[in-house]
Each structure stands twice: as structure tokens, then as C-alpha cells.
Amino acid sequence: MTKTLSPDVVVVGAGNAALCAALAAEEKGQSVLVLERAPEAERGGNSRFTAGAMRVVYDDVSDLQQLMPELTESEIANTDFGAYTRDEFYDDMGRVTQYRSDPDLTEALIEGSFSTLKWMNRKGVRFMPMYGRQAFKVDGKFKFWGGLTVEAWGGGEGLISQLHDAACKRNIRIEYEARALKLVTDDTGITSVEIKRQGKTEIIRCKAIILASGGFEANSEWRTRYLGPGWELAKVRGTRFNTGDGLKMAIDIGAATTGNWSGCHAVGWDRNAPEFGDLDVGDGFQKHSYPLGIMVNANGERFVDEGADFRNYTYAKYGREVLMQPQQFAWQVFDARVADLLRDEYRIRQATRVQSDTLDGLADKLEGVDGQVFLDTVLKYNNAIDAEVKFDPTVKDGRGTEGLKINKSNWANPLDMPPYVAYQITCGITFTFGGLKVDKYAQVIDDDGHVIQGLYAAGELVGGLFYFNYPGGTGLTSGAVFGKIAGASAGDYLNKS
Numbered sequence: 001m002t003k004t005l006s007p008d009v010v011v012v013g014a015g016n017a018a019l020c021a022a023l024a025a026e027e028k029g030q031s032v033l034v035l036e037r038a039p040e041a042e043r044g045g046n047s048r049f050t051a052g053a054m055r056v057v058y059d060d061v062s063d064l065q066q067l068m069p070e071l072t073e074s075e076i077a078n079t080d081f082g083a084y085t086r087d088e089f090y091d092d093m094g095r096v097t098q099y100r101s102d103p104d105l106t107e108a109l110i111e112g113s114f115s116t117l118k119w120m121n122r123k124g125v126r127f128m129p130m131y132g133r134q135a136f137k138v139d140g141k142f143k144f145w146g147g148l149t150v151e152a153w154g155g156g157e158g159l160i161s162q163l164h165d166a167a168c169k170r171n172i173r174i175e176y177e178a179r180a181l182k183l184v185t186d187d188t189g190i191t192s193v194e195i196k197r198q199g200k201t202e203i204i205r206c207k208a209i210i211l212a213s214g215g216f217e218a219n220s221e222w223r224t225r226y227l228g229p230g231w232e233l234a235k236v237r238g239t240r241f242n243t244g245d246g247l248k249m250a251i252d253i254g255a256a257t258t259g260n261w262s263g264c265h266a267v268g269w270d271r272n273a274p275e276f277g278d279l280d281v282g283d284g285f286q287k288h289s290y291p292l293g294i295m296v297n298a299n300g301e302r303f304v305d306e307g308a309d310f311r312n313y314t315y316a317k318y319g320r321e322v323l324m325q326p327q328q329f330a331w332q333v334f335d336a337r338v339a340d341l342l343r344d345e346y347r348i349r350q351a352t353r354v355q356s357d358t359l360d361g362l363a364d365k366l367e368g369v370d371g372q373v374f375l376d377t378v379l380k381y382n383n384a385i386d387a388e389v390k391f392d393p394t395v396k397d398g399r400g401t402e403g404l405k406i407n408k409s410n411w412a413n414p415l416d417m418p419p420y421v422a423y424q425i426t427c428g429i430t431f432t433f434g435g436l437k438v439d440k441y442a443q444v445i446d447d448d449g450h451v452i453q454g455l456y457a458a459g460e461l462v463g464g465l466f467y468f469n470y471p472g473g474t475g476l477t478s479g480a481v482f483g484k485i486a487g488a489s490a491g492d493y494l495n496k497s
Ligand SMILES: Cc1cc2nc3c(=O)[nH]c(=O)nc-3n(C[C@H](O)[C@H](O)[C@H](O)COP(=O)(O)OP(=O)(O)OC[C@H]3O[C@@H](n4cnc5c(N)ncnc54)[C@H](O)[C@@H]3O)c2cc1C
Pocket: 012, 013, 014, 015, 016, 017, 018, 035, 036, 037, 038, 043, 044, 045, 046, 047, 048, 049, 050, 051, 052, 053, 054, 055, 178, 179, 180, 181, 212, 213, 214, 215, 237, 238, 239, 241, 242, 243, 245, 246, 277, 282, 283, 430, 431, 458, 459, 460, 461, 472, 473, 474, 475, 476, 477, 479
């Protein structure tokens, strides 16, 4: 065992939360070492796989201009950006988590969202409006919907490379293939971390450690243990390296756990996607336009209200619904009426897609599905639509069905305009909800309710924020907000000691 370097602060992981933490600790005058388990080519964790969508409070376009100084006059003139107020963010967090979300953490997240993105922008991260996925054109003008307007320039790939550049400029060292495995403490708190680098064990002495090494979504045994039977069969949407190391290390030294340990973020994901994420495809295997069509299972039956809410508020819980269907798959079905409205991920080469000019022909092509029941499902669905209500994808239009076992609440159009297309999906897990107990300063709390001196956590491995469901675009914002808080808290702690 060798002893190396003695940085002030060690950050475990090099995703969005970790790099924000590293930048904030450096700002407080600390020397920072970042340990990343992945090789450099696979750097960036789940954050790199994202579209870079970030949920942020803004009152009007002038707020957005502070985050995106490059917004042009014609973009402003041709876009209805609306607003996303702090009250709306509180309502969304409360509603989708069934009011379980920790109030202190929720407050820190929402109140810190705008200032944190501004801070990131000052550090060199650029943002842009999310026209491609969150706006529809209405009467010649783009209109944003669902409270999600801002994305990092270049998506997840861009976010990670801009954060790495920012870290590099500030002499923050990042060591790859360096896997943190054990936290060492004495009565004063954290004293060092044990790591494995290229097969060799090393001890790194430090007084503060920030854990930002993701959840346990890539660990099939833990998934089955905590999320339940069947979860070992889910595909992993992102990195293969988030196997719960940070959680285990902290629990081993007495950290308290909290949150929805049997819950996770999981979506409809291409049935034939690889076991883990593919950086060349990014989030392209997801299939999020189901509010515009219907989803059927192997029995040929619908199983959820596809139009219950904007997709931002249902997609993260519908992956679980798909996993619970016979043989863990479903087909999403659309017709020509909405083909142009489908998101860009429907046009990737790797999509599992079938098409036919007739519904009978499509039924024959839906592998694994009872075709006769499928045709009956479509007939009943078409006949149950309230056609008096106008279709409008930018609002919850109330154009639903009546009298079905499972009604569709919004955006219901008859499937009657050929060609018909269908996409086969299964469940793709994104990240797990259970995690470490932290306070609003991102300090990790132990089983007796005391702060573990020198230990901080941020990102996916923080518990208590998300339960059952999640408002789209909150993961990156939460990682950034709590990463910044963790880095600043660690810096203040060291400056005082
Ligand atoms: C396909 C996909 C699309 C998504 N889209 C969005 C989106 O548009 N907007 C949004 O807000 N969220 C999105 N998410 C969720 C988002 O990715 C996460 O909420 C967020 O990135 C988590 O950030 P993090 O820094 O906590 O973890 P990560 O970015 O996963 O970083 C954790 C890092 O820790 C490293 N690590 C693990 N164990 C160790 C160890 N023992 N030692 C050292 N390093 C270790 C990992 O290699 C990894 O690099 C998406 C996720 C996926 C998979």
C-alpha cells in the first residue's frame, strides 16, 4: 500500500455534481483532487449521457438572458418562453413526490437553481433554449411547455467537457481509473481515503471528502435487493460505473440512509438497446413521445394513461410500469397525424421500429403481441375520443377518452391516418432515489444524527429528494446545486480548522 499526495479536498466521481463541487471548493482556496473510477474515454458518468436539460426557476426572458447572454433578438421575438416560477417548482416537486420530498433539501434546490446556473455560466458553462424537445410551434411562434427551457450547450457531452475545461483551467487534478473504496476516520472526522488505481491500493490523506459517485443503478444485485424482483432485468441507460460504491463507503463508517430506497427513475427505452448506455447514442434509446400515441403490452392492451400529464411528469415512473408488463416490453403506436411531432430520438438508426399502411398489417408486425386484442384496443380507443376538444400539444388540452378501463386524459387522437408506426420498448433505469442523509449544507449525517466531520455528498447518491417520480431536468440541477454547496461547505470547514 502506498501513500500519495495530500490534497485538502478529495472529490469522488467526475460527473456534474463532482465537478461543481470541485470548482466550489477550489473557489474557497482549497487544493482539490478528483478521483474517477472510469477511464478517461468514459469520463463524465451519467451526466455525460444526458440531453443537458436543467430545470431552473425564471420569471421572464430577462432572467433567461442572464443565463444565456447569446439569446438573439429574433429568438426572443419568435418565442414564448413563459416563466417557471419558484411556486411552480415547489408544486411540481410536491405533486410528483407525493409531498415526501425533504423540505430543507427541496428549498435549497429550488432557491439555489437560478444562482447556481449563473455561477456555472461564470465558470464557463454555456446554456441554450431547449427548442428541439421542449417547444412546439404554435401560430408561427415557438412555445415552451412543461417548465423545462434550458439545456447545457452541447447537451451532456458539452456540459461535461465545459466543466472539465473549467476544472483544468483552475489546476484541479482529475485522476482516472482511480476507484475510491474506503473512507478512513478518527475521532476528529475524515482522515483519508483508500483507493485502487490500476490494481494497486493507495491511501490518500485529506481532511474533507465529497462523495459524488452516483447511485446503484448499474449494480444488478443491489437493484434486485432494494428495488425488488425483476429489476435485474432492466437495462441501464447510462454509465456502468455507478454501482453504489459511495453509498457503501459512507454506510460502512456509520452514515445514515434516507429516501425512497425501493424507488428509481426509469423510462421507456429501446427493447434492443445494450445492457449499459452507449456514448455514441447518448439518450437516443429513450422513447418519450408516448403522450401523442398509445402503448400496448404483450396482451395487446393499454396499461397506463399515456396523456396523464406532460411527459416531464410521467416518463420517470412509466419505465417501472413497462417492467411490470408480461415479458417486460411494450409497443408505442402512432399514426401519420403526429409523425412530425415525434422527438428526434425516434429517428435514430438503432430504433426498433415497424411500419404498415394498415392497422391489420401493423398488428402482424408487433412481435410478441396478441394482434386481435390489439385491433380491438385501437377500435375502442378511437371510438372513445372526445373529438369536440381541440388537440394542442403545448397545453394539457383535455382532449381525452371516455368510458375505457384506462382512459387517456390529454392529446388523444384517433389512430386512423396511415402509415402506422410502432416502436418497441422495455424499461431503462436512469438512477436510484435512495441515498445518504445530508443536511442543507450537504454534510453527511450519521446514524445518531450527528454530522460526520469532513464528509459531504452531492448528486444521485443523496437521498430524500425524489420519491416515486421526478420532474424532468431536476437531476442535473440537483447535482449542480448540492455540488456547489458541498464544495463551499468543505472549503469553509477547512478554512475554519
Ligand atoms: C440517458 C440519460 C439521460 C438523462 N437526461 C437528463 C437530463 O437531460 N437532465 C437531467 O437533469 N438529468 C438527466 N439524467 C439524470 C442525470 O444524468 C443524473 O441525475 C445526474 O447526471 C447525476 O449526476 P452525478 O454527478 O450525481 O452522477 P454521475 O454523473 O453519474 O457521476 C458519478 C461519477 O462517479 C464515478 N464513480 C462511481 N464510483 C466511483 C468510485 N468508487 N470512485 C471514483 N469514481 C466513482 C462514476 O464513474 C461517474 O463518473 C439522465 C440520465 C441518463 C442516464
